[in-house]
Amino acid sequence: MAKRPVFEAQDTAPYVNRRDVEFQFFGGFSIQQKQRCIRSLHQNYEELFRQEGKTGRILEISSKSENPLGVAMSAFNLQMTLNSGQKSSVESVFQGSKVFEHGGPYTDLYGCPSIEAKRDPRIRESGNVIGFRCFSYDFPTEPRTFFYDWLYVNTLHQNTALADHVMEYTAFTDIEFNPAKQINCQAEAAAIYVGLRRSGMLEKALESRDAFREIVFGR
Numbered sequence: 001m002a003k004r005p006v007f008e009a010q011d012t013a014p015y016v017n018r019r020d021v022e023f024q025f026f027g028g029f030s031i032q033q034k035q036r037c038i039r040s041l042h043q044n045y046e047e048l049f050r051q052e053g054k055t056g057r058i059l060e061i062s063s064k065s066e067n068p069l070g071v072a073m074s075a076f077n078l079q080m081t082l083n084s085g086q087k088s089s090v091e092s093v094f095q096g097s098k099v100f101e102h103g104g105p106y107t108d109l110y111g112c113p114s115i116e117a118k119r120d121p122r123i124r125e126s127g128n129v130i131g132f133r134c135f136s137y138d139f140p141t142e143p144r145t146f147f148y149d150w151l152y153v154n155t156l157h158q159n160t161a162l163a164d165h166v167m168e169y170t171a172f173t174d175i176e177f178n179p180a181k182q183i184n185c186q187a188e189a190a191a192i193y194v195g196l197r198r199s200g201m202l203e204k205a206l207e208s209r210d211a212f213r214e215i216v217f218g219r
Contacts, residue, residue: 139209
């Protein structure tokens with residue numbers, strides 16, 4: 001057995017609730033094994049939900065998702081339009097916006113495929129991340145997921161068809177996300193988007209970086 005978080009959208013701050021759920025783990029790196037893990041995680045979550053007398057729909061957001069919506073919403077695939085008109089994925093912008101102790105931001109990564117941006121040797125060789133700089137705006141490293149959540153929510157909002165479709169769901173997972181080793185999670189960011197939109201706070205949160213931080217993180 002293993003545990004992974006399920007991120008539930010909620011109508012009040014912080015607009016997401018994390019629930020750790022046990023599931024049967026299937027070892028291996030193939031997409032088939034990952035999808036078996038996803039099905040087990042979702043089935044166990046849905047059973048907990050039924051026991052509580054609740055209803056809702058759960059979506060895996062990753063390249064391993066069996067739902068095309070979940071694949072399209074992966075940070076590796078979800079794209080934003082830059083001021084130049086260039087398209088860039090959430091992952092590439094996130095990696096290219098990192099400011100390190102010894103370099104960065106490496107904004108040339110905005111034009112790279114997601115996997116190349118993530119694996120660029122400068123990401124590993126420039127020391128610790130001390131902040132983010134994106135579109136001439138500076139972002140601190142605290143709250144820890146602030147920049148990633150802001151970037152993902154803004155990008156999803158640009159993709160109106162995906163953004164409308166995701167409102168049909170109430171909970172989200174990312175089978176590759178391990179909270180013991182990672183900080184940012186696309187499933188959590190998607191839940192925040194749904195929570196903000198359901199509460200009527202989305203437009204206000206997107207007015208500025210400060211508004212987003214205050215509304216979502218309360219600081």
